[in-house]
Amino acid sequence: MDAVSGLVALREVVDGPLHEIARRLSRLLSERWPHTALVIFTRECTGRPRKVAGATEMINKVTIGELEALKAAVEPGRPVSTTASIAGAARTVWVVRDPAGTLLVLVPRAARRRLPEPELLAAIFGLVVTSISQQVAQASPDYLAESRAASSERERTIAELAAAHEAALVTILTTLRSSALDDGRARLAAADSASAALLALRSAQKSEQALSEEPAPEAFARLREDIRRMLRHHEAPIEFVAPAGGSLPGEIAYAARAMTRTAVLAFTAQPGLARLRIAWSGDGSGLVVDVRDQGSGELDAEGLRRGLQGRARTLGATVDIDAAPGWGSRVTISLPLAPPAESSGETRLTNLNRREREVLTLLAQGKRNKAIAAELGVTESTVKFHVTGVLQKLEVSSRGEAAALALSAGLK
Numbered sequence: 001m002d003a004v005s006g007l008v009a010l011r012e013v014v015d016g017p018l019h020e021i022a023r024r025l026s027r028l029l030s031e032r033w034p035h036t037a038l039v040i041f042t043r044e045c046t047g048r049p050r051k052v053a054g055a056t057e058m059i060n061k062v063t064i065g066e067l068e069a070l071k072a073a074v075e076p077g078r079p080v081s082t083t084a085s086i087a088g089a090a091r092t093v094w095v096v097r098d099p100a101g102t103l104l105v106l107v108p109r110a111a112r113r114r115l116p117e118p119e120l121l122a123a124i125f126g127l128v129v130t131s132i133s134q135q136v137a138q139a140s141p142d143y144l145a146e147s148r149a150a151s152s153e154r155e156r157t158i159a160e161l162a163a164a165h166e167a168a169l170v171t172i173l174t175t176l177r178s179s180a181l182d183d184g185r186a187r188l189a190a191a192d193s194a195s196a197a198l199l200a201l202r203s204a205q206k207s208e209q210a211l212s213e214e215p216a217p218e219a220f221a222r223l224r225e226d227i228r229r230m231l232r233h234h235e236a237p238i239e240f241v242a243p244a245g246g247s248l249p250g251e252i253a254y255a256a257r258a259m260t261r262t263a264v265l266a267f268t269a270q271p272g273l274a275r276l277r278i279a280w281s282g283d284g285s286g287l288v289v290d291v292r293d294q295g296s297g298e299l300d301a302e303g304l305r306r307g308l309q310g311r312a313r314t315l316g317a318t319v320d321i322d323a324a325p326g327w328g329s330r331v332t333i334s335l336p337l338a339p340p341a342e343s344s345g346e347t348r349l350t351n352l353n354r355r356e357r358e359v360l361t362l363l364a365q366g367k368r369n370k371a372i373a374a375e376l377g378v379t380e381s382t383v384k385f386h387v388t389g390v391l392q393k394l395e396v397s398s399r400g401e402a403a404a405l406a407l408s409a410g411l412k
Helices: 003-014 018-029 064-073 118-138 141-176 184-212 216-230 250-268 301-315 344-349 354-364 369-376 380-394 399-408
Strands: 035-041 050-054 080-086 089-097 103-108 213-215 238-241 247-249 275-282 286-294 318-324 328-336
Touching: 003 018, 003 118, 018 035, 018 050, 018 118, 035 064, 064 080, 064 089, 064 103, 080 103, 089 118, 118 141, 118 250, 141 184, 141 250, 141 301, 213 216, 213 250, 216 238, 216 247, 216 250, 216 275, 247 250, 250 275, 250 286, 250 301, 250 328, 301 318, 301 328, 354 369, 354 380, 354 399, 369 380, 380 399
Parallel strands: 238 275
Antiparallel strands: 035 050, 035 103, 080 089, 089 103, 213 247, 275 286, 286 328, 318 328
16 A cells, blocks of 8 residues: 555545444554454543454453553553453454553454554554544534443443342352351352452443543543633633532533533634633533623624534533623533433434435435435435435335434434
């Protein structure tokens, strides 16, 4: 692959839906770094901290604990070839830990020990990590919808597995502790094993939950640093009021920061801004973002509402904007922590990638393939391919059904 085609291929990796980035990166790396499985592990993506591609029987068994252990054993910025426990077995792996903390794990074909061109692999992965960070920080509606769906499913799975395993282990312990059983030594050994397994299960559950949540004060502290960098040349004093405590689902924390930054930029665009107050508060069921000023009251309310409505609609949030000329302006955003009740159509929409959602949006407007192709700048055959994918993912048999489902789910 020459330099130009390599850059084009790299752009395709970073320019696409975040939840599919592992598959795109795997295709890019397959020629120079042949592998059977690829894992990206990042705490930034609370919905899917593991992004995987390759052999299904292997990647489905990769655990957070294995990745955390591997991450702790590798020095940032120094790609290595090593042996580690991955997917329940000792394997040769190529590992890159980016200075930002994101981990790349490749399982090479034929257990090749030598890692080819480690500096080039680290450079490519560094650009991918930057793209991931930017997409997460922007918290687009597509990202929030996919992350919320993934977080909800992950939470349900963790709870179900933990409840089932805990019940089984408690039953074993109760039986083994029964005075009616003989052979005390065997019972003691079994009881110790079951107790250790129960503690490990509870520890794993807490670790998984920690990945999907962010303490509210820490989320606000990150916002405060963002705002200070954004407004370092602005003269108006800024007051920050942090939340008292509690935890936020990852997608809520990212959305709240992104929406607060959007509001702050709108406020600072007004002439004569005298003072700005930024506050977060919550009661365990929701987070309230409150931004107000002492200014001219000339806030572009409609422009700000358009900038916020995509994320708000995705998360079931409400946005109130009040601007009084000569008195000042105020924006209040109420974000529920629990996912809004979703129809089956809304759930299926989260399976679509960005291009498929664009095609579905135009399809819902009644446009035919030729018009969609012209608007998106692609060929009609490409549009046909995407329409087929949309129908399959939405589990419908016609364009009309797909359009109706999109409209009922509020796709704009």
